[in-house]
Amino acid sequence: MSKVEIVAVGTELLLGQLVDTNTAHIAQALAANGIDVYATHAVGDNRERIAATLVAALQRADGVITSGGLGPTIDDLTKEATCDALGVDAVMNEEALRDMHERFSVVVGREMPANNRKQALLPRGALMLKNPHGSAPGYIAFSKDGKFIASMPGVPSEMKPMLAERLLPWLGEKFGSHSFITTRTLHTMGIAESELDERIGDLFATQENPKIAVLAHGGRCDVKLMAKTGSSHEAQALIEPLEQTIRERLSGVIFGDDDDTLESVVLRGLCERGQTLAVAESCTGGRVAAALTRVAGASKSFVGGIVAYDNSVKIQHLGVQTEDLNAYGAVSSEVAAEMATGARERFGASIALSVTGVAGPQGGTSEKPVGLVWFGLADPSGVKTRKMQFRGDREIVQQRATAYALGLLWKRVRQAEPNVAPTT
Amino acid sequence: MSKVEIVAVGTELLLGQLVDTNTAHIAQALAANGIDVYATHAVGDNRERIAATLVAALQRADGVITSGGLGPTIDDLTKEATCDALGVDAVMNEEALRDMHERFSVVVGREMPANNRKQALLPRGALMLKNPHGSAPGYIAFSKDGKFIASMPGVPSEMKPMLAERLLPWLGEKFGSHSFITTRTLHTMGIAESELDERIGDLFATQENPKIAVLAHGGRCDVKLMAKTGSSHEAQALIEPLEQTIRERLSGVIFGDDDDTLESVVLRGLCERGQTLAVAESCTGGRVAAALTRVAGASKSFVGGIVAYDNSVKIQHLGVQTEDLNAYGAVSSEVAAEMATGARERFGASIALSVTGVAGPQGGTSEKPVGLVWFGLADPSGVKTRKMQFRGDREIVQQRATAYALGLLWKRVRQAEPNVAPTT
Incomplete structure (x- = not known):
C-alpha cells in the first residue's frame, strides 16, 4: 500500500482569500484508486518553505502531489522548490517548449511571451505531464531513493484533466494498486452525536475494515462506512452485514443513504x-x-x-x-x-x-x-x-x-x- | 509579528469527502488581525499523526489553531493528541461540565449522556473557550516555552462564533499586533471579469498597497482593495482615493460594498x-x-x-x-x-x-x-x-x-x- 501527501501552493490560501478545493478533489481521486493520503498541507509562495514542506513530506510518504505555483510569474516557485528538495537542477524540456509554442500560436493566437519559456524547464530526470488546457506543463520528478514529487497547475480546469488523464494512470501502473475504498453513508435525523455513540460506539472500536465515522453537520449526523478491498464485490460483502447491524440499532432515525437528502x-x-x-x-x-x-x-x-x-x-x-x-x-x-x-x-x-x-x-x-x-x-x-x-x-x-x-x-x-x- | 499554523482534523478531509472551508475562514480572520499564517495542514483521526503534526508546527510557529476532532466519539482525538504534544494530562473542567449539563437540560431537553463527559476534559493548564452553539468546548493549551495550541470544534456554526468571540480577542491581547490588513470590497453586477479588467486593469499593475484583486463568483465580480498599515486611520487614507477612482470607472455597476448583498x-x-x-x-x-x-x-x-x-x-x-x-x-x-x-x-x-x-x-x-x-x-x-x-x-x-x-x-x-x- 502506497501513501502520499498533498501540498497546495499559494499565499492566497494562507490569507483565506481562496478555499482550496483542489486538495479534496485530488484526495478523493486517490482514495478511489486505493492510494492512502497521509496528510495535506498548504504553503505560501516562498521557495524555502515549499522546499522544506516537500522534504518533510517525502520523509513520511512515498510521494508528494502538489497543485499551484507553476505559472510564469516571479511568485510561481513550486518547480524551483522541487529542484531544491530533490537536489537536482532544472533543464529545458523540448517537448514542453514545442507544446507551449503551438498552444500560443493556435489557441492564444500570438507569439509566446519570453517569460513563459521558464514554464518548459523541468527538474532533471522528470517525466512531463502534458497540459492540454493551459500553458504550464506538470511533471513527476524523482528522488535518489525512488520517491516522487508530482506537480500540477493550481487552476482546477487544468489540474483535473491532468490528474485524471496523466497522473492517475501513472500512479496506477507504478503502485499497481489493487485496493479500492468504497463508502456507504447512512443519514440520520433526530439523534445527537453522543446518543449515536452510545448505540453504535462499540462497533467503532472493534471495526477496522470497514471503518466507521460519524459526521455531524447542520444539526444532523451521518454514519459513514468505508471498506478497503480488492473489488467492489468484496466491498459490498464487507459493508452489508455491518450496515444491517447499524440499521437495526439505529432503527427509526435513518432517513436515507448515500445521495439521499x-x-x-x-x-x-x-x-x-x-x-x-x-x-x-x-x-x-x-x-x-x-x-x-x-x-x-x-x-x-x-x-x-x-x-x-x-x-x-x-x-x-x-x-x-x-x-x-x-x-x-x-x-x-x-x-x-x-x-x-x-x-x-x-x-x-x-x-x-x-x-x-x-x-x-x-x-x-x-x-x-x-x-x-x-x-x-x-x-x-x-x-x-x-x-x-x-x-x-x-x-x-x-x-x-x-x-x-x-x-x-x-x-x-x-x-x-x-x-x-x-x-x- | 506573530505567526501561527492551522491544522484541520478529520479522516474525511483526507478522503476528499469534505472540502475544508474552516481553514480559509480562520486564515482570513487571522490576516485581518495582522497574524501571519505560516502553513496549514489536514490530518486524519489518528492520535499519533495529529500529535506529530502539532509538534512539528509548534517548532516553526508561535502557535497552532486546530478545528475538528473535539466531539464525544472515540474517533475524536484532537484533545488527546494535544496533551501528547504538550506532555500534559487532561483534567475535568468544572465550568465546561456545568455548561454542558445546562445545555442538555435547556436546549436538548434531556439528561446529558455519560460519554459527553469526556468533552469537558481539557489539557492541564488550558483556558476554556465557551461554545454557546454546541456541546464541545474549545481550549487554549500551552507548551512549557509559552507557545499555544488553540482547538475549536469542526462544525462551522460552532467554530465561527468561538473564533470571533473568544479566540480572536485573546490573540489580539496576547500578540498586540501593530500591523493590520484592512479590506474594502466593491460588489458589481452585470459586468464580465474581462470587461472589469479593461476598465481597471491598469490599476492592478501599478498598485502595491493597497493591492487590488478581482474575485468572480456565481456570475458576479467583487473588486477587493487590501491595505496593510499600522492603523485603521492610515488604511482609510490609503484606500479612499483608489476606491474613488474605481467607483468612477465602474459607475453604474457597483451595487454595494463590504457586507452589502x-x-x-x-x-x-x-x-x-x-x-x-x-x-x-x-x-x-x-x-x-x-x-x-x-x-x-x-x-x-x-x-x-x-x-x-x-x-x-x-x-x-x-x-x-x-x-x-x-x-x-x-x-x-x-x-x-x-x-x-x-x-x-x-x-x-x-x-x-x-x-x-x-x-x-x-x-x-x-x-x-x-x-x-x-x-x-x-x-x-x-x-x-x-x-x-x-x-x-x-x-x-x-x-x-x-x-x-x-x-x-x-x-x-x-x-x-x-x-x-x-x-x-
Whole structure:
C-alpha cells in the first residue's frame, strides 16, 4: 500500500482569500484508486518553505502531489522548490517548449511571451505531464531513493484533466494498486452525536475494515462506512452485514443513504403514496419550498407554497383569523395550525406544513424569544402543532427551522399509509 | 509579528469527502488581525499523526489553531493528541461540565449522556473557550516555552462564533499586533471579469498597497482593495482615493460594498422609498423569497410571496388565465406578466416580481430548452417582462435565475423615485 501527501501552493490560501478545493478533489481521486493520503498541507509562495514542506513530506510518504505555483510569474516557485528538495537542477524540456509554442500560436493566437519559456524547464530526470488546457506543463520528478514529487497547475480546469488523464494512470501502473475504498453513508435525523455513540460506539472500536465515522453537520449526523478491498464485490460483502447491524440499532432515525437528502426522501415518499404537499412559511421565508424544489421532479408532489411574511398575507391568503393573531400572536400554536389548515385547503394538497417563528435578531420578547418557532402539520386527520426553541443567529435559526420542518414531513410521510386521498 | 499554523482534523478531509472551508475562514480572520499564517495542514483521526503534526508546527510557529476532532466519539482525538504534544494530562473542567449539563437540560431537553463527559476534559493548564452553539468546548493549551495550541470544534456554526468571540480577542491581547490588513470590497453586477479588467486593469499593475484583486463568483465580480498599515486611520487614507477612482470607472455597476448583498441593498432601497415588494416564483421555488428574508428586518418592505409551482396555483392564487397557460405555456412572457401583476394586486405591494422557467433536468423542449427563464416586474406604471437563457444544471439555473431576479429588482429600485404609492 502506497501513501502520499498533498501540498497546495499559494499565499492566497494562507490569507483565506481562496478555499482550496483542489486538495479534496485530488484526495478523493486517490482514495478511489486505493492510494492512502497521509496528510495535506498548504504553503505560501516562498521557495524555502515549499522546499522544506516537500522534504518533510517525502520523509513520511512515498510521494508528494502538489497543485499551484507553476505559472510564469516571479511568485510561481513550486518547480524551483522541487529542484531544491530533490537536489537536482532544472533543464529545458523540448517537448514542453514545442507544446507551449503551438498552444500560443493556435489557441492564444500570438507569439509566446519570453517569460513563459521558464514554464518548459523541468527538474532533471522528470517525466512531463502534458497540459492540454493551459500553458504550464506538470511533471513527476524523482528522488535518489525512488520517491516522487508530482506537480500540477493550481487552476482546477487544468489540474483535473491532468490528474485524471496523466497522473492517475501513472500512479496506477507504478503502485499497481489493487485496493479500492468504497463508502456507504447512512443519514440520520433526530439523534445527537453522543446518543449515536452510545448505540453504535462499540462497533467503532472493534471495526477496522470497514471503518466507521460519524459526521455531524447542520444539526444532523451521518454514519459513514468505508471498506478497503480488492473489488467492489468484496466491498459490498464487507459493508452489508455491518450496515444491517447499524440499521437495526439505529432503527427509526435513518432517513436515507448515500445521495439521499431529507427533501428527496420526503418527495419520494409522497410520490409513492400518491400524496401532494403545500407549505406556508413565515420565519423560514421560502427556504422549505426552496429546499424541496431543489430536487429534480419535485413538481410531481410539491404543489406550491405561500411565504406569509406579513400578517396581512396570513389573513388574506391562508385564512388565519385576525382575532387569533391579536389574541395569541403570529408565533403561536393557534396561528401555526390555521396556517397549515389554510394552506392545505387553498392548495388542495394532501398534507400542508406551516412554520412561524422569531428568526431575530429583532422581535424577540421574554415570552417569545428569538429562536422560538411553531410548526403545524395538517392532513386529512386534522392538524398538529409543535414548538421548538433554536439557538443561534438569524441564519442558524432559519436553517435549523427548515431542517426541522423537513424532518417533521419525513416522519409524517413514513407513518402514512399509501394512497390517502388529497382534499379538493 | 506573530505567526501561527492551522491544522484541520478529520479522516474525511483526507478522503476528499469534505472540502475544508474552516481553514480559509480562520486564515482570513487571522490576516485581518495582522497574524501571519505560516502553513496549514489536514490530518486524519489518528492520535499519533495529529500529535506529530502539532509538534512539528509548534517548532516553526508561535502557535497552532486546530478545528475538528473535539466531539464525544472515540474517533475524536484532537484533545488527546494535544496533551501528547504538550506532555500534559487532561483534567475535568468544572465550568465546561456545568455548561454542558445546562445545555442538555435547556436546549436538548434531556439528561446529558455519560460519554459527553469526556468533552469537558481539557489539557492541564488550558483556558476554556465557551461554545454557546454546541456541546464541545474549545481550549487554549500551552507548551512549557509559552507557545499555544488553540482547538475549536469542526462544525462551522460552532467554530465561527468561538473564533470571533473568544479566540480572536485573546490573540489580539496576547500578540498586540501593530500591523493590520484592512479590506474594502466593491460588489458589481452585470459586468464580465474581462470587461472589469479593461476598465481597471491598469490599476492592478501599478498598485502595491493597497493591492487590488478581482474575485468572480456565481456570475458576479467583487473588486477587493487590501491595505496593510499600522492603523485603521492610515488604511482609510490609503484606500479612499483608489476606491474613488474605481467607483468612477465602474459607475453604474457597483451595487454595494463590504457586507452589502444584492438583497440587502434592494430591501434598503425599498425601505427608503416607502415601497413594498411581493414575489411569485415558479422555477426558483422560493429562493428569491428566501434570499430576501435572510436579511434582518426584511419584514419592513417584503410582504410575502407565492411559490406557484403547480399551474393550478398560478391560476387560483395569482389569477393567471387558463387560456394563456394553454396558448403560451407556463414559461412565457404572457404568464410571467400575469404572475407579476397578480402578485402585486393580491399582496397589495408597490412592486411585484415573477419568475417562471425550465430549471431542468426534465421539461426542456427545442423551443423552450432547459435554462430558459422569463421574469416579470409589475409596478404602478404597468408590467415589463424579460427573458434569459441560463446554462448549467438545475442547481445553477436556479441560482442564476435568483441572482438575476434580484438584479432586476436592484435596477428597478435604483431608478425609482422615492414614495411611489403602493396599491390598495
